[in-house]
Amino acid sequence: MIGYAAALRLASGIVLLAAVAMLWRRDLRAAVPVLAVQGVALGVVAGTLALHQHDVGLGVTAFLVLIVKGFVVPLLVWRVVRRDPKIRETAPLVNVTASLVAAAVLIVLSFVVSAKITALSPSVATRLVPLGVATILVGYFLLVSRRRAVSQIVGLLLIDNGIALVTFLVTSGVPLIVELGSALDVLLVVVVLQVLVVNLRSRLGTFDLDQLKELHD
Amino acid sequence: MTIPLFVVGLGIGVAGVLAGAVLPARIRVASIALLVSGACLVELLAAGSVLLSGRSRTFSSTAILPLAGLRLLLDPLGALFVAIVAFVGLAATVYLVRYAFAGLTTRSATACYALFVTSLLAVPAAANTGSFMFSWELMAISSLLLLLVEHRHRQSAREAAQWYGVMTQMGAASILLGLLVLGSHAGGQTFADIKSSAAGLSPTVRSVGFMLVLFGFSSKAGAVPFHVWLPRAHPEAPSPVSALMSGAMVSLGIYGIIRVGGDLLSGGLLWWWVLVIAMGVLSALFGALHATASSDLKRLLAYSTIDNMGLVLIGVGASGALWVTGRRDVAVLAMIAALFILVVHASFKGCLFLAAGAIERSTGTRDLDQLGGLIHRMKGTASVFAIAAFSIIALPPLSGFAGEWLLFQSLLHGFTDRNTTTVIALLAGVVAFALAGGLTAVAFVKAFGIGFIGRARSPGAGAATEVAGSMVAAMVLLAGPCLVLGVVPGLAIPLLAKAANVGLPSATPGPLVRGPNLELAGYYGAIEPALLLVALVVAGCLTWGVLKLVARRATRRAEAWGCGRELQTSRMQYTATSFAEPLQRVFSDVLRPDIDVEVTHVAESRFYEKALAYSNETDDAIERSFYRPVASAFRWWGERARRIQNGSVHRYLAFGFAALVMVLVVLA
Structure with missing residues (x-):
């Protein structure tokens, strides 16, 4: 049986690793299982914290996170991916190798930045904050x-998962109602983007967001 | 806690705003006119009691204005300006009842009008930065909206509103910044805090604060070089609003300078006031010159406002400078002179703007080149216009004469000051004052001569009829002080002296002797306008009598200036443009006339002309050499900045991402 600290480190590490994996794989079908893995890892982080602190509320939150981020959201994304005839990200604005280098730089940056947060109250959980910040930055980078x-949906979800990770690690559990609210928010965003994507294809026949530039001209 | 009278007046004004916003169209104008004129009357009473007794009234409430709290204080200086505003407001509102046309009777316009008058009344009573800026901004925004009442019919109204909006908001931001700088160093945002700790502030802080507020206030007062909005905004507003802007709102700029520089900072430094005099000199000359060259009646009046505010600024600046160098009695005299000119300016300029509105309503134009002969068709308007115009060019025994006499006396007696800088500034003031006085005379001889005398130059002017009785009554109300203060100017002096003693913190009564006349104790100088009036009347009767005795032939009515010719047409007369042409030629460096002659030939021969079109436009030299380049530079930058917005979602996302990373790097 692995200990509290090891479990927390492992799960948080998986969250960031999943984010980097998303940059690495251009195949959109691969995004779905990676997202699911990240969601489950996030749930495990919350669950570990709940077990460690004997907090029932946090336990409920952990369960909800596991369900929503580990299963429901990936399922919704899968339904979008399934309709897309071109399943590969054919021409990213930044190629994969450069993306990975950039991710490395961002991870270093987040370690430097988070040092101040960690210094406020050093503990096993707060030492892992850089992983959450790095997940946010990588998600943002994916978006760009x-x-x-x-x-874009995936990038947004990465940002959200990163924020959730930081929240769990820093506060060791926000009130259930806040967590529910943000989970609902994410679901809503995914649904809206899903509608957008479907409309985009039916109107413009493409999933390429840069085609929207035409609206400006 | 009893609520003082002036707060009740403001309450009535607010009721007027609500009435304008909710009442149905049928009774809207009548009811806001009733409420607003009621508010003005109550304020006149309140201000009068403060001025007579010399006791200030205060009111404060934290419920009405959150955070800063509403804090009002009506002292004699504020009361004088409240009285000016209330008087002009009363007349303008009486005038409005019959003047109001389609655009001015809407909910928004009537509510804005009531709000404008109410906020004008509130500004001089505000006693902390929050209340002051609150009422100041309400005043600016409501007047801006009123300016736009006719925007559907006139492109120029929109343009004027843009200029006005930019200038007034820049000014307000600058005033706010200045008051905050002073307040933060003084350790409190009420005016009393600033005043009590002003002596302990460093000269740098005081100068920075005063320069910031000076920019805002002098721009509101239309001082050159911050005047560009004024000749556009005043002509484009509906006439009662023009009268309020020119008679009341512009004075509040002067109020701000006196309040902050004189009262709160208790005199300040010499160079501030030399700067104020310099601005006054520029404004007086620039305004008077442009007034002579304008052929649009309301534009002429607007430039004349710049000229008059220049005179007031010379007075205020001279007063401050002499105060700093220690000539306190003359300083008080100069302050009284400046306040006197402000009071009479409010009455005659308000009256002239209302008369211009009456002319526009009756003839459909305000272009002097299209008018003429109105003295026969609009007798009431013509008489009040004449009284106000003679007052503005300072003919005795009208009020303008008394004001200018006071100002001349104070400037001349200041020459004996030991400080050379002050003496040079005063000298420049006297010279500018004299030249501006002459030019103003030309401008108003033109306005009255071309507009009212001679023959009609257009069918509209030929068919003009007198406007409604209540409108004439409003003009008569404003013209009243021109006569009264001209004949017995001494009546106003004790009240003005109380206000001046707040503006210049002292108990010095000044050299003026109490009484109906103006007489300086200790200096050679006295006028007795009442005697002058008697002499004028006697001389007039004598002349008439002698003429009756000598000229015994029967009166023959014939064409004026006929010179034996027949079939004179109205096109043979002087026009406003041709009247001003010689002066325009002399001052062409400043006025930069743009003259264009366009000749159309008959198709058969180039030697016969079919039509001749002549246009003569003057341009604002300061606007052309400073404001327009700045405006086009801003536009250029705006166009450049627009290029980074190409509509690509990724680019916008990348901006956000770059900003986030940059913040993190800075933090790290």
Whole structure:
């Protein structure tokens, strides 16, 4: 049986690893299982914290996170991906190698930035905050560098998961109602983007967001 | 806690705003006119009691204005300006009842009108930065909206509103900044806090604060070089609003300078006031010159406002400078002179703007080149216009004469000051004052001569009829002080002296002797306008009698200036443009006339002309050499900035991402 600290580190590490994996794989179908893995890892982080602190509320939150981020959201994304005839991110604005280098730089940056947060109250959980910040930055980078609408959804979800991770690690559990609210928010965003994507294809026949530039001209 | 009278007046004004916003069209104008004129009357009473007794009234409430709290204080200086505003407001509102046309009777316009008058009344009573800026901004915004009442019919109204909006908001931001700088160093945002700790502030802080507020206030007062909005905004507003802007709102700019520089900072430094005099000199000359060259009646009046505010600024600046160098009695005299000119300016300029509105309503134009002969068709308007115009060019025994006499006396007696800078500034003031006085005379001889005398130059002017009785009554109300203060100017002096003693913190009564006349104790100088009036009347009767005795032939009515010719047409007369042409030629460097002659030939021969079109436009030299380049530079930057907005979602996302990373790098 692995200990509290090891479990927390492992799960948080998986969250960031999943984010980087998303940059690495251009195949959009691969995004779905990676997202699911990340969601489950996030649930495990919350669950570990709940077990460690004997907090029932946090336990409920962990369960909800596991369900929503580990299963429901990936399922919704899968339904979008399934309709897309071109399943590969054919021409990202930044190629994969450069993306990975950029991700490395961002991770270093987040370690430097988070040092101040960690210094406020050093503990096993707060030492992992850089992983959450790095997940947010990588998600944002994905948002900027990918053309496909589905990639945008994935990037947004990465940002949200990163924020959730930081929240769990820093506060060791926000009130249930806040967590529910943000989970609902994410679901709503996914649904809206899903509608957008479907409309985009029916109107313009493409999933490429850069085609929206035509609206400006 | 009893609520003082002036707060009740403001309450009635607010009721007027609500009435304008909710009442149905049928009774809207009548009811806001009733409420607003009621508010003005109550304020006149309140201000009068403060001025007579010399006791201030205060009111404060934290419920009405959150955070800063509403804090009002009506002292004699504020009361004088409240009285000016209330008087002009009363007349303008009486005038409005019959003047109001389609655009001015809407909910928004009537509510804005009531709000404008109410906020004008509130500004001089505000006693902390929050209340002051609140009422100041309400005043600016409501007047801006009123300016736009006719925007559907006139492109120029929109343009004027843009200029006015930019200038007034820049000014307000600057005033706010200045008051905050002073307040933060003084350790409190009420005016009393600033005043009590002003002596302990460093000269740098005081100068920075005063320069910031000076920019805002002098721009509101239309001082050159911040005047550009004024000749556009005043002509485009509906006439009662023009009268309020020119008679009341512009004075509040002067109020701000006196309040902050004189009262709160208790005199300040010499160079501030030399700067104020310099601005006054520029404004007086620039305004008077442009007034002579304008052929649009309301534009002429607007430029004349710049000229008059220039005179007031010379007075205020001279007063401050002499105060700093220690000539306190003359300083008080100069302040009284400046306040006197402000009061009479409000009455005659308000009256002239209302008369211009009456002319526009009756003839459909305000272009002097299209008018003429109105003295026969609009007798009431013509008489009040004459009284106000003679007052503005300072003919005795009208009020303008008394005001200018006071100002001349104070400037001339200031020459004996030991400080050379002050003396040079005063000298420049006297010279500018004299030249501006002459030019103003030309401008108003033109306005009255071309507009009212001679023959009609257009069918509209030929068919003009007198406007409604209540409108004439409003003009008569405003013309009243021109006569009264002209004949017995001494009546106003004790009240003005109380206000001046707040503006210049002292108990010095000044050299003026109490009484109906103006007489300086300790200096050679006195006028007795009442005697002058008697002499004028006697001389007039004598002349008439002698003429009756000498000229015994029967009166023959014939064409004026006929010179034996027949079939004179109205096109043979002087026009406003041709009257001003010689002066325009002399001052062409400043006025930069743009003259264009367009000749159309008959198709058969180039030697016969079919039509001749002549146009003569003057341009604002300051606007052309400073404001327009700045405006086009801003536009250029705006166009450049627009290029980064190409509509690509990724680019916008990348901006956000770059900003986030940059913030993190800075934090790290």
